[in-house]
Amino acid sequence: MSIGQVMVVGAGQMGSGIAQVCAAAGYSVFLYDLNEDGLEKGYQTIKANLQRQVDKGRITSDERDKVLGNLTPTSKLYDGVQSDLFIEAIVENIEVKKQLFKKLSDISKPTAILASNTSSLPITEIAAATSCPERVIGMHFMNPVPVMKLVEVIRGLATSDDVFNQVADMTENLKKVAVEVNDFPGFVSNRVLMPMINEAIFTVYEGVATPEVVDEVMKLGMNHPMGPLTLADFIGLDTCLYIMETLHEGFGDDKYRPCPLLRKYVSAGWLGRKTGRGFYQYSQ
Template identity: 60%
Template sequence: MDIKTYGVIGAGQMGNGIAQVASMSGLNVIMNDINTEFVERGMANITKILGKNVDKGKITADEKDAVLGRIKTSVALKDMEEADFVVEAATENEPIKMQIFKDLDEICKPDTILSTNTSSIPIGRIAAQTKRPEKVIGMHFMNPVPVMKLVEIIKGIATSEETFKTTWDLSLKFGKTPAEANDYPGFIANRILLPMINEAVFCLYHSVGTPEAIDTVMKLGMNHPMGPLALADLIGLDTCLAIMETLYNGFKDSKYRPCPLLRKYVEAGWLGRKTGRGFYNYR
C-alpha cells in the first residue's frame, strides 16, 4: 500500500513521539486528541525536541519547519477519514481503545489499516470490534519514540500478510527496527519487562531495599541504563498496573499478580513523572 497520510490517536508522550517520527519520514500526519489543550501540548513537545535537534546540528531550521508543517492537529475523530494508516496511542484502557476502534471502523476508508500501540491488550480482541479484522495490527513503539529503535509488530489471528508487510515496511521507513511478536498478553517486550518491574516493586514493598538501592543494583550490577523503579515512573505507574492486570487476567498465573504497593501508589494518584510523584519525587 502507498501510505501518504498517517493518523495518530493521542497527543500524549507516546502519540506526539509517533507523530514526530512519522512526519520526519516525510508523511503527512494527523495528530488527534480529545481537546485542544492536549494537542497543543503535544505540538509544543515536538517543537521543543526538534529545536534541540537544530541546536545540536542534527537537522536544519528549515527541516524543523517542514516537519512541523506536515503535522495537522485535530480534536475530531472524523478527521481520520483522510488517513491511509492509523495508529491508536490512547491511554492503556481497554474499554476506551475498543470504542476508538469501533468508531474508526465507521470513519476510515475501507482500505485504511488500523493499528494500536497497546503494550498488552490482545490484538485479536481489538480487531473483533471492527468489520476489517484483516486490517488490524499491533504497532508497539518504545518510549521515548524518537530515540528508541524498536517497533514490536503483532499480528492478530485474522491479520493479513499484506497488512503485516505494510506495517513492517512503514517501521523501516520511520528508521526503526521491527520485531515480530505473536498475539499473547504483553507480547514480548512487556511480558518480560513488566514482571521485572513488578518484582522490583515487591522488593520495595518487602523493604529489601530503598528505591535508590534497587535501581543502583540493576544499573551497576546488571548494566541496565535505567533502574526498574525509575523506568516505571517514566512509563507511568497506572500503565504498569494496567499491563500487569492484563497479564494476570490473561494467563491466570499468580506470578503476574500486581504488587499491592503498585496499586496503592496508583490509587493515591502517584503515577510517576507525569504527576510529579511516583517511586521518586519529581516536584
C-alpha cells in the first residue's frame, strides 16, 4: 500500500503544522478537530504560514494555493474514513488517546496506519487499546513542525515492519529525517531534553542563579540557540511537568522527579508564552 490520503486528528499547533507539511508534500490531507473554533484557528495558522513564505520569496502564490488545495478542514471524523494514514495530535493524555485509537481502529480501513504524535507516552499501551496493534506507530514531530527536520519514528511491541517502513519512507517524502526509536518513556528527545530543563529549574529553585543567568550560561557557554528556561516557556510548563511525571512514573527513578518550582508555576497558571507568564513575562 502507498500512502495517498492523510487525516490529521487535532488542529492545534502540532496538528496544523503536520497537516501543512503533509499537504506541501502533495498528500491529500483532512485536518480534523471536534472544536470548530480550534479547527478554523488551525487552518488560518496554515494560511498565514504559507503567506509568510510567499512574502519572503520562498514559494510562489501558485504553490501556496496548491498546498491549500490539498487541505480539507473538517469537524467530522468520518470524512477521512478512507485515509491511508491517521496522525493523532491531540491532548497528551493516555486515556484520551486510547479512546481515540480504539475508535480509529473501528472505523478505518484494514490497511490504514494509525500514528501518534505523542512526545512521551507508550505506543505499545496506545496500540493495546485497538484491534490492530500491528498498524499502530509513533511519529513524534518536533515543534515548529514546518521548520524542524527530525521525526522520531517509534515502534510499539507489535508494530509491523511494513508499517514502520511505510512511515519512514513517508517521513522522507515530507523532507524530514526519520530516526528509529524504541518504545521507552520520553523516547530519546524528551528523555534527554526534559531532565535538562528540570535541572535548570532546580538551579533557580535553589537560588543558584536567576533564569536570565541560567539561559545565558547555556547559550554562551554551551552554544545552545535558546536557553532551557526560555525553551520551557515556549513548550509550555504544563507540558514539561506532564512529561517529567511520565518519565518519573515510567522509570520509577527519582532523578526524573519534577522540580517543586515547576509544579508551583503550573498550579499558579504560569504556563509560559501561551498564558503570558512563566519564567519570563510576555505581552499577549
